[in-house]
Amino acid sequence: MDATHSTQLGGFVSCRPSAVPKADPLSGRGNYQICLMCGCRRGDAVEVQNEVMETWDALRARRNVRKFTAQPVPDEALNQILEAGRRAPSASNWQPWDFVLVTDRTQLVELAKVWQGAGHVAGAAAAISIVAPVPQDDRQSALLQFDLGQATYAMTVAAADLGIGTGHAPAADQEQARAVLGLPEGRFLAYVLSVGYPADRPLAVIDRLNRRPFDEVVHRGRW
Ligand SMILES: Cc1cc2nc3c(=O)[nH]c(=O)nc-3n(C[C@H](O)[C@H](O)[C@H](O)COP(=O)(O)O)c2cc1C
Numbered sequence: 001m002d003a004t005h006s007t008q009l010g011g012f013v014s015c016r017p018s019a020v021p022k023a024d025p026l027s028g029r030g031n032y033q034i035c036l037m038c039g040c041r042r043g044d045a046v047e048v049q050n051e052v053m054e055t056w057d058a059l060r061a062r063r064n065v066r067k068f069t070a071q072p073v074p075d076e077a078l079n080q081i082l083e084a085g086r087r088a089p090s091a092s093n094w095q096p097w098d099f100v101l102v103t104d105r106t107q108l109v110e111l112a113k114v115w116q117g118a119g120h121v122a123g124a125a126a127a128i129s130i131v132a133p134v135p136q137d138d139r140q141s142a143l144l145q146f147d148l149g150q151a152t153y154a155m156t157v158a159a160a161d162l163g164i165g166t167g168h169a170p171a172a173d174q175e176q177a178r179a180v181l182g183l184p185e186g187r188f189l190a191y192v193l194s195v196g197y198p199a200d201r202p203l204a205v206i207d208r209l210n211r212r213p214f215d216e217v218v219h220r221g222r223w
Pocket residue numbers: 062063064065066115116117118120167168169170
């Protein structure tokens with residue numbers, strides 16, 4: 001069985017089968033694992049090489065991480081997280097985002113200064129700067145926020161799926177952002193996402209959640 005697979009992300013990645021063997025979606029039978037990096041299928045005899053979360057687990061394990069270990073995040077993982085953002089849906093498919101990946105410590109420290117709540121960026125292994133066009137009117141501004149939210153969330157879940165933590169921060173100081181990232185005219189830094197392995201505790205499904213109760217949030221048929 002191949003150890004690596006070519007990807008559209010510009011290189012080769014280690015094959016990464018899903019942790020839980022699946023039944024074939026067409027026949028409903030069998031016991032194969034699907035590679036999460038390249039999509040290839042592996043049969044019964046193949047051992048699971050990496051512990052990888054299922055989507056539902058990743059959704060429930062994601063949390064805002066603000067302290068990171070010094071361990072670097074592999075390029076293939078960063079590319080997969082960025083790819084999740086690139087694939088996000090957007091209004092009329094306008095894809096208003098650009099992502100500037102930062103891994104240089106000096107740059108990360110400077111990037112952390114774009115907002116008082118962005119201190120976690122300084123200690124992250126990497127940061128994804130989410131850059132957007134300056135909106136032309138209120139409607140575009142609203143669409144932009146929605147679309148950036150979708151791309152951001154996709155990246156946070158994709159990261160959690162790999163056991164990698166992410167931390168949000170908006171950007172207030174656009175001059176600082178421009179100086180650090182060299183943004184072109186007409187673009188601004190909307191958000192920064194810290195990326196790295198959590199220093200407090202590994203990501204795991206959160207049972208005691210600080211969220212409003214399900215029955216309070218969900219209304220069926222009518223409010
Ligand atoms: C738009 C937005 C802005 C945020 N800004 C910050 C921030 O400046 N600093 C920070 O540490 N966390 C920030 N957060 C993280 C939230 O505080 C966090 O997601 C929320 O408390 C829920 O916690 P959880 O993500 O761990 O579930 C932000 C989140 C969002 C969606």
